[in-house]
Amino acid sequence: MPRLALVPGEPAGVGPELCVRLAQRTRDYRLTVFGDAGVLHAAAARLGLPLTLVDARGGSATPGELAIVEIPNEADAVPGAPDARNAVAVIGALERAAHGCLAGDYDGLVTGPVHKAVINEGGIAYTGTTELLAAQAGCDVVMMLANDIVRVALATTHLPLREVADAITPAALERTLRILHRALHDDFRLPDPVIAVLGLNPHAGEAGHLGGEEIAVIEPTLAALRHEGLQLQGPLPADTAFLPGKLRGYDAVLAMYHDQGLPVLKYSGFEQAVNITLGLPYPRVAVDHGTALDLAGRGIADPSSLFAAADTCARMAIARKAASATDPHG
Incomplete structure (x- = not known):
């Protein structure tokens, strides 16, 4: 099974609840989420969905369960009200998950929506996740x-x-x-x-x-x-x-x-x-929508884009491994 790193993005947006919905699916890939356990448990409680967070090397494919790399927020995450103090944790989650992909611990990266303005308000110069990952990988x-x-x-x-x-x-x-x-x-x-x-x-x-x-x-x-x-x-x-x-x-x-x-x-x-x-040296797929602060915490955000992102990333990871196996140049 492909091992995918999952980053929810802005903790006050819809990203955490979309990750909870993704965790409920029967899937043919393993997921490890990089984020704050409390935010994910709170999102699951609001949705009325089961969520077990485990320390499982290589991720989890069990419905209702996610492996987690804990990256705690500085401030409480209130749905719809982003806090610039959490910018360090948001960027830290992206960087650590991407580093894991570069190190070969994960086969692909799936990312939720990030609030650019809040990241910059938190003192981090940020133009976008695409640019951040390219700079980290040097490509x-x-x-x-x-x-x-x-x-x-x-x-x-x-x-x-x-x-x-x-x-x-x-x-x-x-x-x-x-x-x-x-x-x-x-x-x-x-x-x-x-x-x-x-x-x-x-x-x-x-x-x-x-x-x-x-x-x-x-x-x-x-x-x-x-x-x-x-x-x-x-x-x-x-x-x-x-x-x-x-x-x-x-x-x-x-x-x-x-x-x-x-x-x-x-x-x-x-x-x-x-x-x-x-x-990038690894597949990276993101949702094609923003943080949707007006929908956060209400349980009505459509998870289709995140589902598609994870499925696409898993297929790309499998395809890339097959291509690498037949390419003498890697």
Whole structure:
């Protein structure tokens, strides 16, 4: 069974109760939660669900039970009212769980939602978990969101639109496509993945009449990588690339910026969508929603995204081990 590390995220948000619901499932992977035992027991009590926390090396697959690495909070966690004093514990849980993955103690990392503003208020400079994990592992990463309908990776992530065009350079685009191709091959068992690459401008630049980035940057980069055998389509107009008939022709879409691709993915199935960090030495999958402070403590938060994140992470862990076993370079 894959051994997964689980981090609830913001203790005042919906993360702890979602973890309790995840613990109830019959599962074919082992879970170890990194967090505060009291917060998890309180969430289980509010939900009226059983929860046993055990010190089990390698995790637990028993319904109603989680192995735990105890990381206590500094302040009491009140649902809906985050406390900046708990920022150290939230980041500590992420770092310790990720360190366990790097050390080989766990085969993948599943993360709940984190409140960025509260972390920064707690005195920790924090732009996002993706960036934190990349810095810890010392590697380049790519953000990809996925559901049962489409996988969408991003060439740029959280940038103002004014900065996007300058950030799309040949080197950056090539690096992103290589990471995406390798992940689709190793983590999703796609032997020859097809990637649709969107243009930056309307109608993919309309042969240079609506912008020159496609001609100057995107097309030459794709041509060079095709010469190496990568299956790349594009640059494609973003307004038609997501038509159902076209989606069936490729395995993932690379969008040039955040709001070019993610609204389509979220509209097509927000509840089951997950956020995947490609390029790490281990699989990392997160929920595709925030802390939902308005829902915390009420027992009505939808656990579908966390369920999908854990299932996806387990499949990726199995696939990556299989790929590593057949790859002489690891």
